Amino acid sequence: MLEPRDDVVPSEPRTSGQRVALFATCFNDTLWPETPKATVHLLERLGVSVDFPADQTCCGQMLTNSGYGSSALPLVRRFVDVFGGYDAVVAPSGSCVGSVRVQHRRIAEESDDDSLADRVAELGPRVYELSEFLVDVLGVEDVGASFPHRVTYHPTCHSLRMLRVDDRPLRLLRAVRGIDLVELPEAQECCGFGGTFALKNADISISMGSDKARHVVGTGAEVLVAGDNSCLAHIGGILGRWRTGIRPMHLAEILAATEGTPA
Amino acid sequence: MTTTPTPSRPPVPGPPQDTSPTFVGMPTFHRAARAALDDTQQRRNLHHATRTIRDKRSRAVAELPHWEELRRAGAAAKDEALDHLADYLIRLEERLTAGGATVHWARDAAEANRIVLDIVRAKEAEEVVKVKSMVTQEIELNEALEAAGVNAWETDLAELIVQLGHDRPSHILVPAIHRNRREIRDIFQREMAAVGRPAPKDLTDEPSRLAEAARLHLREKFLRARVGVSGANFAIADTGSLVVVESEGNGRMCLTLPETLISVVGIEKVLPSWDDLGALLQLLPRSSTGERMNPYTTIWSGVHEGDGPQEVHVVLLDNGRTHVLGDRLGRQALRCIRCSACLNVCPVYERTGGHAYGSVYPGPIGAVLNPQLRGTESDIDRSLPWASSLCGACYDACPVGIDIPELLVELRSRVAGDRGRTAESVAMAATTWLFSDPRRLTAAQRATGVAGRLVGDRTIRSVPGLGAWTNARDLPNPPPESFRTWWARERGGGTREGSGR
Numbered sequence: 001m002l003e004p005r006d007d008v009v010p011s012e013p014r015t016s017g018q019r020v021a022l023f024a025t026c027f028n029d030t031l032w033p034e035t036p037k038a039t040v041h042l043l044e045r046l047g048v049s050v051d052f053p054a055d056q057t058c059c060g061q062m063l064t065n066s067g068y069g070s071s072a073l074p075l076v077r078r079f080v081d082v083f084g085g086y087d088a089v090v091a092p093s094g095s096c097v098g099s100v101r102v103q104h105r106r107i108a109e110e111s112d113d114d115s116l117a118d119r120v121a122e123l124g125p126r127v128y129e130l131s132e133f134l135v136d137v138l139g140v141e142d143v144g145a146s147f148p149h150r151v152t153y154h155p156t157c158h159s160l161r162m163l164r165v166d167d168r169p170l171r172l173l174r175a176v177r178g179i180d181l182v183e184l185p186e187a188q189e190c191c192g193f194g195g196t197f198a199l200k201n202a203d204i205s206i207s208m209g210s211d212k213a214r215h216v217v218g219t220g221a222e223v224l225v226a227g228d229n230s231c232l233a234h235i236g237g238i239l240g241r242w243r244t245g246i247r248p249m250h251l252a253e254i255l256a257a258t259e260g261t262p263a
Numbered sequence: 264m265t266t267t268p269t270p271s272r273p274p275v276p277g278p279p280q281d282t283s284p285t286f287v288g289m290p291t292f293h294r295a296a297r298a299a300l301d302d303t304q305q306r307r308n309l310h311h312a313t314r315t316i317r318d319k320r321s322r323a324v325a326e327l328p329h330w331e332e333l334r335r336a337g338a339a340a341k342d343e344a345l346d347h348l349a350d351y352l353i354r355l356e357e358r359l360t361a362g363g364a365t366v367h368w369a370r371d372a373a374e375a376n377r378i379v380l381d382i383v384r385a386k387e388a389e390e391v392v393k394v395k396s397m398v399t400q401e402i403e404l405n406e407a408l409e410a411a412g413v414n415a416w417e418t419d420l421a422e423l424i425v426q427l428g429h430d431r432p433s434h435i436l437v438p439a440i441h442r443n444r445r446e447i448r449d450i451f452q453r454e455m456a457a458v459g460r461p462a463p464k465d466l467t468d469e470p471s472r473l474a475e476a477a478r479l480h481l482r483e484k485f486l487r488a489r490v491g492v493s494g495a496n497f498a499i500a501d502t503g504s505l506v507v508v509e510s511e512g513n514g515r516m517c518l519t520l521p522e523t524l525i526s527v528v529g530i531e532k533v534l535p536s537w538d539d540l541g542a543l544l545q546l547l548p549r550s551s552t553g554e555r556m557n558p559y560t561t562i563w564s565g566v567h568e569g570d571g572p573q574e575v576h577v578v579l580l581d582n583g584r585t586h587v588l589g590d591r592l593g594r595q596a597l598r599c600i601r602c603s604a605c606l607n608v609c610p611v612y613e614r615t616g617g618h619a620y621g622s623v624y625p626g627p628i629g630a631v632l633n634p635q636l637r638g639t640e641s642d643i644d645r646s647l648p649w650a651s652s653l654c655g656a657c658y659d660a661c662p663v664g665i666d667i668p669e670l671l672v673e674l675r676s677r678v679a680g681d682r683g684r685t686a687e688s689v690a691m692a693a694t695t696w697l698f699s700d701p702r703r704l705t706a707a708q709r710a711t712g713v714a715g716r717l718v719g720d721r722t723i724r725s726v727p728g729l730g731a732w733t734n735a736r737d738l739p740n741p742p743p744e745s746f747r748t749w750w751a752r753e754r755g756g757g758t759r760e761g762s763g764r
């Protein structure tokens with residue numbers, strides 16, 4: 001197993017009295033609001049009062065990965081302005097957290113604004129992907145969820161290789177009441193989404209997604225879970241086209257589900 | 264004999280490499296890839312082969328608890344050499360010369376080919392035997408020699424298959440990875456007779472029979488040839504030694520039997536000291552073939568009387584490398600030791616094969632190295648930085664820690680910057696504008712909400728202009744309201760900007 005990248009290891013867990021902000025991410029905010037809603041419900045259930053600073057927008061990853069990193073600079077600045085005052089920032093997206101922790105630093109360093117680079121470096125370690133926040137900061141694995149379904153988990157590339165969340169999401173899922181968690185073959189293979197790759201190299205992207213979808217179907221799962229809705233939209237789009245009836249769901253939504261309020 | 268002046272110290276960034284005639288006019292990556300995806304036989308061969316090597320590699324790497332330390336040591340040795348390249352090259356030249364070798368400097372492919380040809384002509388040789396070497400493919404030495412009436416025989420089994428099949432290599436380490444055993448038998452039976460000992464009439468596709476046919480065919484050439492041509496995996500500055508790492512023993516034959524040995528070596532192959540080999544000789548075989556040690560490692564330091572070649576030439580080649588060296592971020596690509604681990608783990612390479620990359624360097628490393636070595640003038644080089652989903656598997660596998668995803672993103676920004684104003688750049692500017700003010704985002708979300716209420720529960724199977732997505736994928740239904748609208752209603756609005764701690 002490879003070591004985590006030095007520059008992206010989250011700082012030490014904190015205990016109580018924290019000011020916690022939700023970074024919903026622009027895609028979730030606009031297209032998949034159920035995910036940040038579930039994150040809010042879940043965190044509140046665990047006794048964390050979470051804030052949604054309304055001036056947040058987007059981490060700029062799409063710009064950066066498309067070759068427009070300098071255009072992302074205002075968004076990097078906005079991110080530290082909006083979130084710099086919080087003890088912890090939590091986001092239900094491995095990909096966007098990867099962008100904040102790894103790419104923001106590079107963009108800020110390449111700008112002429114030294115103080116921005118310092119602020120970005122200071123904030124980065126306090127920005128957590130959901131499973132990191134639950135396991136490392138809150139120190140919980142059993143979040144009291146209930147989800148009596150057959151589920152398989154796809155680890156998305158950025159959570160796996162940029163953030164190194166490792167088996168944190170699986171540990172959280174294993175503790176869910178009634179869940180039948182089945183292993184996904186070749187789980188660590190990329191699903192082929194890759195942002196604009198899904199359009200610019202659509203044939204390869206679909207070929208990769210189809211192999212992933214085939215493995216998902218093979219598990220007999222009713223639900224495919226992952227920590228990134230963009231990857232889920234891609235794999236889910238293929239599963240939908242094949243009319244498999246398999247439901248793509250974000251990790252937050254499963255962890256928020258209880259016997260009283262099923263997902 | 265050609266003598267070119269030593270490079271100025273430190274090396275000044277040179278020009279990019281000229282695209283070799285074979286790859287001029289290559290289509291963009293995605294066009295070439297589409298054709299490759301349709302070749303189901305090739306895809307099956309590649310899937311099987313890359314999985315096999317990949318699994319072997321993971322096992323070999325997992326055996327070493329200090330793998331990360333080795334990776335760092337390997338990267339540090341290469342960085343030390345690259346950061347002081349001129350010094351180490353001059354040291355290498357001094358040591359090689361002191362050992363009795365003749366050193367030549369070649370700015371580009373044409374110069375290197377001319378130097379090799381001059382030596383071959385001076386020896387009045389009509390053929391050369393070759394050790395597998397990426398750099399001689401890069402400069403298209405075989406073609407240059409053949410044009411001058413000199414036969415260049417590839418002696419590595421896979422390279423032999425490619426050469427006899429009038430084909431191009433599609434993988435760094437396993438050039439014939441796109442061929443299966445049956446295809447190889449057919450090539451041997453059809454082609455061997457024209458260039459030497461024919462294949463046995465009753466040849467089957469059993470690996471041992473195929474290897475035996477190649478062995479018999481090649482042995483004649485080893486014993487006859489008077490000039491050997493090689494590359495080098497490493498060139499050690501402080502001892503003036505060249506190192507070739509191989510599996511089949513054909514290299515050992517080429518490096519020891521002929522009277523004259525010519526080695527073409529990219530200037531980035533230099534290592535500061537003998538001690539650096541310790542880490543690199545562990546990293547390379549485990550990463551490339553998944554073996555703890557490769558079967559043959561040949562090291563020679565100049566000429567030894569009565570033992571091996573009595574005339575040793577070393578051609579140190581730039582061909583775009585100093586151009587890459589001039590780039591702060593891009594320089595790390597020159598650490599590459601051509602192990603091909605990044606190819607074997609790449610889901611894109613696995614589906615497209617090597618030919619779609621339009622260069623002898625395919626896969627993730629090719630996607631970053633080619634646009635740097637050759638510049639981003641051509642369609643293929645401009646499209647290569649997008650030949651990746653940025654999944655990061657290549658970076659994890661790379662034994663010298665080249666951050667290929669980071670370089671791809673950097674190269675994308677260079678290509679996007681060169682293109683100036685395009686539909687895409689306008690769309691990206693609009694994206695920045697939209698996200699620079701949450702009020703604009705809220706307005707846009709209202710439109711999404713209207714669409715969501717219109718669509719309701721129906722499945723979206725096609726949207727004009729989004730065919731690249733909807734040809735094979737349904738679209739997620741837009742929700743009736745955004746998260747921030749829900750939050751404002753349910754939780755009474757968020758805090759204002761800057762009101763944190």
Ligand code: SF4
Nearest residue numbers: 599600602603605661
């Ligand atoms: S980039 Fe790294 S993994 Fe790829 S061939 Fe070079 S050394 Fe090997």
